[in-house]
Amino acid sequence: MQVLERGCKKYHNIAKINEKLDNLYSASIFPRNYIRGEAQILGFAAEILDNEYAPDGTDILSGAVEMIGELLLNPLLDESGKAFNEGYVSSEKANLIDAIRAKINNKNSYAVFRCREEMCKDEAYGISETGKVEDVLPITPASLYEYYCDILSHSKIEIYYVGKCDERVLCDKLASLFATLYRGPVREVQTLVVRTVDSVKNIVEEQPVVQGKLCLGFRSGMTLRDKNFHVFAMLNEIYGGSVSSKLFKNVREKLSLCYYCYSIPESHKGVMIVTSGIENANREISEKEILAQLDSIRTGDISEEEMENARRSLENAYLEITDSAASVESWYFSRSLAGRSESPAEFAKRLASVTREEIITAARGVVLDTVYFMLGTAKTGDEEDE
Amino acid sequence: MNKTVLQEVRESEFLKEKYYYLKHHSGLDIYVFPKNLTTTYALFGTKYGSIDNKFSTQDGEIIEVPDGIAHFLEHKMFEDEEGIDTFARYAKTGASANAYTSRGMTAYLFSCTDNFSSSLEILLDSVTSPYFTPENVKKEQGIIGQEIGMYDDNPRNRLYYGLLSALYESHPVRIDICGTVSTIAKITDKILYHCYNTFYNLSNMALSVCGNVTPEEILAVADKVLKPQEPVEITRFYPKEKPTVFRKRAERRMQVAKPLFSIGIKDTDISKDAAERAKKGIIIRILNNMLYGKTSAFYNELYEQGLITPSFGYFNDISESYAFNMITGESPNPDEVYRRFVHYIDDLQKNGLDREAFDRCHRVELAEFVKIFDSTEEIANVLLSLAFAGVEIFEYADIINSITFEDVTRVFHSCYNPEYYAMSVIIPIDEQ
Structure with a gap:
């Protein structure tokens, strides 16, 4: 996507592309590359003003559709017509390798990334959206072009629009944009869901940082493909999903062990990761407390108040989705991957019927897989820069 | 009885939008921006941030306080006299609450899709009811100490403050918003009350609300919670900086x-x-x-x-x-x-x-x-x-x-x- 964003036949370089976008009242078009379960999602997204705000009558929407079409379908190729521009490929390879290596700059997210990588070492989910350095190195302008053609003809393509334009007009524009694209048989991507763990993996890594990072990777066993996924949403919320959760109330507020401690749910792979930043010396007590809080749910220590709080907090979060175009797109796209289509409000309604027993059962299905600890080896950092 | 001193409608032809500015009898400025969306967002802020570390009021005495105290105070506003934390109160309305401190202001906020008035009441009440004790200050030093540790390990944060401390010789813009472990160790309940009573005076604060709301709804809650206050006159002291940089x-x-x-x-x-x-x-x-x-x-x-x-x-x-x-x-x-x-x-x-x-x-x-x-x-x-x-x-x-x-x-x-x-x-x- 980075190579496509560098330039296309009509707009050769970053400056030309962005001059055009600026003139569309600061439209922004950005490449997308992310993971849902074991599917990698590639594409372009555009954020634009509605046509009615253009004082000079510029047709912003048509301009944005045209630009996405050019970037996606008419890339800049070399003379052979079968390989991308060599300069763009080599510089974006370097940028991608930089980005992979720079994951370590942010220790909070790096710890989560490492936990996930170790936990799913033998599964596709263990590879992140940026891939590995050793896989980037052999890429050539021709091999990348071949891959690009393969995706365009065999991957599932979905288009989302959130806004208030006339949908027939937009559909006509899009239909003519893709009219000449060759499409072969479409590949389905399956995500492997692991529900059992033989033995818990323990990983400790030293880093020259002050704060230790503790991540616990669990197999939740439930995904959006399960009818009862809303039960898992409730479980996660009660356990570590909000500031009223057991993790926040106990690990942070009661024991004062950390600034942050929360659980990150995942809805396609059936994975949940608890993450926290702590003093190195508090590793054991923190791990014990994080697990004890999950155990308390398994043994039924869930008050009526906690149930209600979690339900209200989730309902609020789901209902807020409709106010943001990006959240609406993300919601329906995620549903579509799992073969569902309900609205945030419909999903929110289902929470009311969740019982304590269902949550206890769901919590018993959650198994610990990997404990990752980043051991900080630096002293505190009060000193001034040189 | 109408407790609003002033009400003004402000409109923009270009944006096709309008909002209300209200001066409440308590001294608070209130901004209400009706917008027909699902989410309503409310923000209650004070013009008080990490750079306000030397100040005086009409009483005259000039006070200097430890670095990071505005942010510390923000953390401490989430607990009341009964030890109930504010998040637990919001949990009953379903609103999503948070707060942040910047160099120039501290803001408390929530967003909600339902129960707006009860959430607003919690917002106004919690921010106007301080409760600091030696024990709860100590507990917070542990939590914020870990927050500081997290930022210390973040290269982008270090890069940023490295730059500010090269540009400025003594202006507090160069200090980290959270302070350091040693500066926050100097914070006591007494200093917190002093800062609170100075900067959390309603004349130094403002409330802004945007969403599917009317000025009347908001005034009803403000009338119920907010008591009139003598305005405070704050003088802030900042060191004079030369135009050139402190270090290259x-x-x-x-x-x-x-x-x-x-x-x-x-x-x-x-x-x-x-x-x-x-x-x-x-x-x-x-x-x-x-x-x-x-x-x-x-x-x-x-x-x-x-x-x-x-x-x-x-x-x-x-x-x-x-x-x-x-x-x-x-x-x-x-x-x-x-x-x-x-x-x-x-x-x-x-x-x-x-x-x-x-x-x-x-x-x-x-x-x-x-x-x-x-x-x-x-x-x-x-x-x-x-x-x-x-x-x-x-x-x-x-x-x-x-x-x-x-x-x-x-x-x-x-x-x-x-x-x-x-x-x-x-x-x-x-x-x-």
Whole structure:
């Protein structure tokens, strides 16, 4: 996507592309590359003003559709017509390798990334959206072009629009944009869901940082493909999903062990990761407390108040989705991957019927897989820069 | 009885939007922006941030407080006398609550899709009911100590404060918003009460709400919770900074993949007039886009030569007591980026800016402003920060429109001078 964003036949370089976008009242078009379960999602997204705000009558929407079409379908190729521009490929390879290596700059997210990588070492989910350095190195302008053609003809393509334009007009524009694209048989991507763990993996890594990072990777066993996924949403919320959760109330507020401690749910792979930043010396007590809080749910220590709080907090979060175009797109796209289509409000309604027993059962299905600890080896950092 | 001293409707023909400004009898300024979206967003803030560490009130005595206290106070406002934390109260309404402290303000907020009035009552009540004890201060020192540890390990944060402490010799803009472990250790319940009683006076605060609400609903809650207060007159003391930078360079070694750099431009020529300051801030933003945006020669040349990466960006800030501008990114050779930057600016100062680029970036600035009005969260945030900055939100659009190529050229020549530049770098720990 980075190579496509560098330039296309009509707009050769970053400056030309962005001059055009600026003139569309600061439209922004950005490449997308992310993971849902074991599917990698590639594409372009555009954020634009509605046509009615253009004082000079510029047709912003048509301009944005045209630009996405050019970037996606008419890339800049070399003379052979079968390989991308060599300069763009080599510089974006370097940028991608930089980005992979720079994951370590942010220790909070790096710890989560490492936990996930170790936990799913033998599964596709263990590879992140940026891939590995050793896989980037052999890429050539021709091999990348071949891959690009393969995706365009065999991957599932979905288009989302959130806004208030006339949908027939937009559909006509899009239909003519893709009219000449060759499409072969479409590949389905399956995500492997692991529900059992033989033995818990323990990983400790030293880093020259002050704060230790503790991540616990669990197999939740439930995904959006399960009818009862809303039960898992409730479980996660009660356990570590909000500031009223057991993790926040106990690990942070009661024991004062950390600034942050929360659980990150995942809805396609059936994975949940608890993450926290702590003093190195508090590793054991923190791990014990994080697990004890999950155990308390398994043994039924869930008050009526906690149930209600979690339900209200989730309902609020789901209902807020409709106010943001990006959240609406993300919601329906995620549903579509799992073969569902309900609205945030419909999903929110289902929470009311969740019982304590269902949550206890769901919590018993959650198994610990990997404990990752980043051991900080630096002293505190009060000193001034040189 | 009507407890509102003043009610004004402000409208913008261009944006097809309107909002209400209310002066409540308690002394509080209230901004209500009706917007027909699902989410309602409310923000209750005080003009009090990390830079307000030396001040006096009408009583006269000048007080100096430990670094990081405004942020500490923000944390401590989430607990009441019965030990019930504010999050637990919000849990009953379903609202999503949070707070943040910046250099110039502290804000408490919630967003909700239902039960708006009960959530607003919690917001107003919790922020006006302080409860500090030696025990709960001590507990918070543990939590914030870990928050500081987290930021200390963050290279971008270190890079940023490295730059500010090179640009400024003594202005508190150079200190971390959270303070340090040793400064927050000096905080006591008594100092917290003193700061609270000074800065959390309603005359130093404002409430902004955006969403599917009416002024009447909000006034009903304000009338119930807020008691009239004697206004407080606060004088803030900031050290005078010379126009030139304190140090040319700040350097630190950390666990990063590639060197990080920030080049800062210090600006001490700050107008006393709020509209003038806002105008200068906008001019710098337009100028930044012209000079370093994705259409600029600087960005494209350095990107193509591998001297900067997609993480390159720029940022400026202007307030009553300090102003700076910066470009930042990753580079295999920060010193070469600096050399090219100085050369690029010098060249443009001799040969002049591009008028066409100005027209385009001017248009972008206006479009970016219009985009704010899509989100209740953004509207409420911008209303509050502009209220504290002393600028009316719809006038802000007029200021953007009024800016000319000549304004931009004038600021370009006055702000850019090599004596105002400093650079901060983070070097990989194992690099020679």
